[in-house]
Amino acid sequence: MSDTKYHAVYVSQSLFFEPKTKAGPHKTSANKPGVACLTHVWVDIDAYKVVPGWLDMSFDEQASLLVGEAMLAGLPVPSLVVSSGRGAYLIWRLEDPIWNISATKNGRKPGSIIEAINRHFARQLLHIGSDMKCVDMTRVLRAEGSRHTAITGATVRVIHDSKMSYSVADLRSALPWSREQVKAHKTAKKARKKAKVEEAKKSPTRVYDFAGEKAKREPGFTGFKYAHLILTDLRKLADLRWGGEVAEGYRDAFAHLAVSAVARYHKNPETLLCVAERVAGDIVCFDEQFSQHNQTAVELLKTGRKYAYSAQAMSDMLNVTPAEAEHLFVLCPASLKERRKKTQQRRAKGMVDRETYNQKRLEGSAEALKPWDTLGISRRTYYNRIKAGLIALPKVETVVSA
Secondary structure, X not given: OOOHHHEOOEEEOEEEOOOOOEEOOOOOEEOXXXXXXXXXXXXXXXXXXXXXXXXXXXXXXXXXXXXXXXXXXXXXXXXXXEEOOOOEEEEEEEEEEEEOOOOOOOOOOOHHHHHHHHHHHHHHOHHHOEOOOOOOOOOEEEOOOOEOOOOOOOEOEEEEEOOXXXXXXXXXXXXXXXXXXXXXXXXXXXXXXXXXXXXXXHOOOOOOOHHXXXXXXXXXXXXXXXXXXXXXXXXXXXXXXXXXXXXXXXHHHHHHHXXXXXXXXXXXXXXXXXXXXXXXOOOOOOOOOHHHHOHHHHHHHHOOOOXXXXXXXXXXXHOOOXXXXXXXXXXOOHHHHHHHXXXXXXXXXXXXXXXXXXXXXXXXXXXHHOHHHHHOOOHHHHHHHHHOOOOOOOOOOOOOOO
């Protein structure tokens, strides 16, 4: 595996009916309809970000910690623990592969069950750095035997194998809800959506936020733009924590901050809550108590005032962790914003990041070129001849970088 072609090798976690293709304007989501079957459940753990001393632990210590935390979280014992170089993967083997074929043409495909289990397992392990973005069935992970990067040189390897395998029913039993509860929730959600559509049809007029539409087109900083940056952070935070929709118990805080953000540019108290529900309804399930809980914001707006929380106050209110702050724009510390600004300035001057810089240096180094192989001598003999003056070192151009 010394050849650089084995660096950063990835393998899909699913088998496909057809070659895996990418879709969407940003090329980030793979073709789910092409997934044929799945053989395991997985969680990607970036433990080096949150677990003190992770990189100094032995493989046995890392495996023991991860298996122990999984069991404490009420999850089954993982079949495999794979060291990915800096982080790790937890794998639960399935006794039989699950085919992603629905019984009816438009029915729910079984692969969604694996995604639900992945999502729940990852949510239970957030405290040790689980990645909520690595739960979909089209995810790729580093291949066993490959190297993490040209910098660390760490080989991806299995560090624990319990030899255990599970049925889908076994793993599904760890979910906090039953199939009947999920079905009832979806039915109720569909009914609420239908009721809103019917109510909108009966309404004589639709609510348009003319002030917001005007603010969109104003150059420079505006309350509208700042408000929607806050809403974008709320949406990202919900995605990191719960895979999209805010969980029960946290909805009041998210809804209140969404209303406060909209009040920064929307000046009509009569339609404030309607606009807030429209722009944040994809992450917060607004219930019948929504209007009651946010009536103070409406009354304040009638007097020309509003809640204007600082970024730090909003971050504290939502208990944003340092790992989550890395993905946010407004709800992050001032030190992180300053670091991003300096990084952007360095990039504008043509400087590259440290990882790219080190990789370029390594690619042109003797360790990568292996000149002793060309000369037909050993590495030790090569350097001994350099010390003796029998071989001249090639001149290497110095690269200045950040």
